[in-house]
Amino acid sequence: xxxxxxxxxxxxxxxxxxxxxxxxxxxxxxxxxxxxxxxxxxxxxxxxxxxxxxxxxxxxxxxxxxxxxxxxxxxxxxxxxxxxxxxxxxxxxxxxxxxxxxxxxxxxxxxxxxxxxxxxxxxxxxxxxxxxxxxxxxxxxxxxxxxxxxxxxxxxxxxxxxxxxxxxxxxxxxxxxxxxxxxxxxxxxxxxxxxxxxxxxxxxxxxxxxxxxxxxxxxxxxxxxxxxxxxxxxxxxxxxxxxxxxxxxxxxxxxxxxxxxxxxxxxxxxxxxxxxxxxxxxxxxxxxxxxxxxxxxxxxxxxxxxxxxxxxxxxxxxxxxxxxxxxxxxxxxxxxxxxxxxxxxxxxxxxxxxxxxxxxxxxxxxxxxxxxxxxxxxxxxxxxxxxxxxxxxxxxxxxxxxxxxxxxxxxxxxxxxxxxxxxxxxxxxxxxxxxxxxxxxxxxxxxxxxxxxxxxxxxxxxxxxxxxxxxxxxxxxxxxxxxxxxxxxxxxxxxxxxxxxxxxxxxxxxxxxxxxxxxxxxxxxxxxxxxxxxxxxxxxxxxxxxxxxxxxxxxxxxxxxxxxxxxxxxxxxxxxxxxxxxxxxxxxxxxxxxxxxxxxxxxxxxxxxxxxxxxxxxxxxxxxxxxxxxxxxxxxxxxxxxxxxxxxxxxxxxxxxxxxx
Amino acid sequence: xxxxxxxxxxxxxxxxxxxxxxxxxxxxxxxxxxxxxxxxxxxxxxxxxxxxxxxxxxxxxxxxxxxxxxxxxxxxxxxxxxxxxxxxxxxxxxxxxxxxxxxxxxxxxxxxx
Ligand SMILES: Nc1nc2c(ncn2[C@@H]2O[C@H](COP(=O)(O)OP(=O)(O)OP(=O)(O)O)[C@@H](O)[C@H]2O)c(=O)[nH]1
Ligand SMILES: [Mg+2]
Numbered sequence: 001x002x003x004x005x006x007x008x009x010x011x012x013x014x015x016x017x018x019x020x021x022x023x024x025x026x027x028x029x030x031x032x033x034x035x036x037x038x039x040x041x042x043x044x045x046x047x048x049x050x051x052x053x054x055x056x057x058x059x060x061x062x063x064x065x066x067x068x069x070x071x072x073x074x075x076x077x078x079x080x081x082x083x084x085x086x087x088x089x090x091x092x093x094x095x096x097x098x099x100x101x102x103x104x105x106x107x108x109x110x111x112x113x114x115x116x117x118x119x120x121x122x123x124x125x126x127x128x129x130x131x132x133x134x135x136x137x138x139x140x141x142x143x144x145x146x147x148x149x150x151x152x153x154x155x156x157x158x159x160x161x162x163x164x165x166x167x168x169x170x171x172x173x174x175x176x177x178x179x180x181x182x183x184x185x186x187x188x189x190x191x192x193x194x195x196x197x198x199x200x201x202x203x204x205x206x207x208x209x210x211x212x213x214x215x216x217x218x219x220x221x222x223x224x225x226x227x228x229x230x231x232x233x234x235x236x237x238x239x240x241x242x243x244x245x246x247x248x249x250x251x252x253x254x255x256x257x258x259x260x261x262x263x264x265x266x267x268x269x270x271x272x273x274x275x276x277x278x279x280x281x282x283x284x285x286x287x288x289x290x291x292x293x294x295x296x297x298x299x300x301x302x303x304x305x306x307x308x309x310x311x312x313x314x315x316x317x318x319x320x321x322x323x324x325x326x327x328x329x330x331x332x333x334x335x336x337x338x339x340x341x342x343x344x345x346x347x348x349x350x351x352x353x354x355x356x357x358x359x360x361x362x363x364x365x366x367x368x369x370x371x372x373x374x375x376x377x378x379x380x381x382x383x384x385x386x387x388x389x390x391x392x393x394x395x396x397x398x399x400x401x402x403x404x405x406x407x408x409x410x411x412x413x414x415x416x417x418x419x420x421x422x423x424x425x426x427x428x429x430x431x432x433x434x435x436x437x438x439x440x441x442x443x444x445x446x447x448x449x450x451x452x453x454x455x456x457x458x459x460x461x462x463x464x465x466x467x468x469x470x471x472x473x474x475x476x477x478x479x480x481x482x483x484x485x486x487x488x489x490x491x492x493x494x495x496x497x498x499x500x501x502x503x504x505x506x507x508x509x510x511x512x513x514x515x516x517x518x519x520x521x522x523x524x525x526x527x528x529x530x531x532x533x534x535x536x537x538x539x540x541x542x543x544x545x546x547x548x549x550x551x552x553x554x555x556x557x558x559x560x561x562x563x564x565x566x567x568x569x570x571x572x573x574x575x576x577x578x579x580x581x582x583x584x585x586x587x588x589x590x591x592x593x594x595x596x597x598x599x600x601x602x603x604x605x606x607x608x609x610x611x612x613x614x615x616x617x618x619x620x621x622x623x624x625x626x627x628x629x630x631x632x633x634x635x636x637x638x639x640x641x642x643x644x645x646x647x648x649x650x651x652x653x654x655x656x657x658x659x660x661x
Numbered sequence: 662x663x664x665x666x667x668x669x670x671x672x673x674x675x676x677x678x679x680x681x682x683x684x685x686x687x688x689x690x691x692x693x694x695x696x697x698x699x700x701x702x703x704x705x706x707x708x709x710x711x712x713x714x715x716x717x718x719x720x721x722x723x724x725x726x727x728x729x730x731x732x733x734x735x736x737x738x739x740x741x742x743x744x745x746x747x748x749x750x751x752x753x754x755x756x757x758x759x760x761x762x763x764x765x766x767x768x769x770x771x772x773x774x
Contacts, residue, residue: 462758466753
């Protein structure tokens with residue numbers, strides 16, 4: 001049996017879902033954060049009760065793909081009960097969905113008694129009202145709506161023992177219902193449900209405003225509108241704070257300045273805040289491999305020992321040292337998400353993005369692309385126009401995701417060993433470069449699509465809601481960033497270990513016991529295979545070893561780092577630090593002709609390659625699904641990798657031509 | 662829908678000199694929504710909206726957000742180059758492009774304060 005949670009965007013559905021199920025689904029102070037159904041088991045429910053979280057809707061007439069999912073889940077998916085989630089501070093608008101739902105279901109043959117038994121209105125954000133919602137006249141609202149209405153207990157309190165809890169668990173509700181609310185609802189006129197949202201009448205905002213006045217105890221005609229200001233007992237401090245902050249964040253001149261400062265702060269934090277943590281990680285991994293080698297029963301030359309120290313620890317450790325940076329990146333993103341600034345930022349970049357077929361609504365998907373392209377592509381469902389959505393899907397893989405961070409960091413440490421400050425600036429430049437490349441790609445694609453399918457001209461709308469500012473809760477922010485880091489490690493960790501083992505095997509066999517390391521590598525399986533590859537990578541200033549790194553990076557970009565670490569055997573006992581060891585080996589590596597393999601030019605070429613290349617199979621899979629076109633995804637994959645290759649070759653050759661080795 | 666003598670598109674209204682003056686003085690200016698629709702305004706953006714709004718989705722969303730006849734809103738600011746326009750309506754702050762603001766008709770009475 002399932003219970004649907006529906007309601008306006010940003011009304012707190014996912015927060016309530018998490019509280020009911022004990023799960024940790026992502027909540028964001030931005031309208032349109034949930035874009036798919038989330039299903040979870042209500043805690044302590046037996047027999048199992050499922051809670052289903054839905055994307056937020058402004059009305060039951062959907063206007064974007066994510067809203068359509070909610071409409072369909074009401075009309076087509078089996079459900080037994082619905083909780084309509086309403087933000088009490090925006091009740092005048094959000095309550096209207098209740099009546100729309102009721103009248104629509106009536107047409108499908110649901111009587112008002114049955115509606116009363118199956119639907120509950122949950123008011124959230126009571127904590128934002130000055131008195132916590134104590135003076136609300138819920139009784140009169142219940143009477144008017146003919147429904148159960150509850151105020152959701154404060155977030156810091158347990159839901160258990162609340163009225164909501166017993167309704168969800170169907171404890172008390174059973175006695176006074178005529179309908180078996182544990183069974184799924186049945187339409188009397190199923191053919192109407194197929195017709196879709198046309199069963200729902202238009203929203204009646206006047207009516208919901210009247211109800212709001214009633215609940216807050218205004219006499220009719222009194223200023224309950226936003227204009228009321230101070231005389232309005234529903235006015236809350238957060239709304240006032242928001243208005244004050246918006247004097248800056250929405251100011252015609254200061255607004256963009258604030259935007260640049262906020263973004264620069266978040267991305268520059270990745271360096272300076274991560275540095276101390278990274279050193280701890282480095283020492284831990286070197287310590288681990290040294291300890292293994294020192295164990296008395298371990299033979300340091302045994303293949304298994306070498307596999308462990310030169311393969312798994314070297315490969316895994318080389319990537320693991322960058323986990324702090326990734327954590328800090330997530331921390332910054334979660335902080336932004338929680339604050340309510342995302343919407344504002346989106347409106348500031350709306351005009352520039354419109355020029356390349358994107359818009360303000362693409363901002364959040366693009367920004368989440370800096371963490372990972374996969375959720376970013378899903379987030380694009382909140383974009384209503386197809387042209388804009390396809391354009392966003394196209395540009396997202398160019399945003400420098402967290403998987404590139406280890407690669408950038410390694411290569412930058414190579415280029416600027418003594419000046420982390422400059423490395424930091426160049427990293428910022430790389431992020432900027434990825435934005436530029438995304439903008440160029442978007443411009444190219446949107447022009448192409450407009451030419452081919454003029455119908456797509458129907459541009460998107462912005463009409464974006466700006467939620468109130470909320471103070472990010474430290475515990476929540478750290479916990480979310482931690483959860484995301486954990487899932488990052490879980491996702492890529494096994495891949496890195498697996499590939500490290502494969503690469504280690506490939507580069508060490510069949511001549512494992514050969515005394516000459518160069519000979520061992522040259523004539524290894526990977527080495528032999530690599531000779532076919534070198535012609536491709538030589539123009540980039542690489543040889544087969546870099547080529548192997550780039551190819552293995554198709555499993556996951558950061559595998560490049562672990563592959564380099566395994567190939568260049570960085571756990572020589574005399575090396576005290578992992579990264580320093582790897583960099584040292586890289587500095588000495590030479591190609592067949594005896595020239596240095598990693599030079600400023602070839603490393604710059606690699607950086608350019610990584611900024612643009614699309615080396616992620618899961619991104620490819622999601623692009624196929626979300627765009628609904630395999631051609632689109634293949635085109636994207638081929639185009640980005642070809643451009644990356646040729647740009648990288650031109651950078652290397654260009655730099656060499658002007659005398660940079 | 663709206664008679665152009667009594668109403669003016671929000672897009673044009675925000676540019677009126679007395680509106681700008683009141684905005685500078687108070688930080689916000691109130692307006693009363695007359696309706697949402699295409700007729701009335703004849704600015705360039707209104708023409709553009711006519712094309713872009715083929716599906717009616719924009720008009721629908723505006724109404725869902727609270728731009729309904731009689732609603733009182735507050736114009737608070739504009740992004741650089743005049744777009745988007747920021748306004749408060751039914752307990753919500755929203756950002757509208759010009760093409761969207763062109764669809765909202767507001768009462769053309771002089772700003773009283
Ligand atoms: N103060 C306060 N904030 C809340 C409460 N419930 C949720 N929030 C915050 O409101 C924001 C939106 O919450 P979500 O649960 O993501 O809202 P949603 O309804 O799932 O939003 P969409 O998925 O976009 O439709 C988040 O920043 C939450 O932290 C509450 O009871 N009080
Ligand atoms: Mg949600």
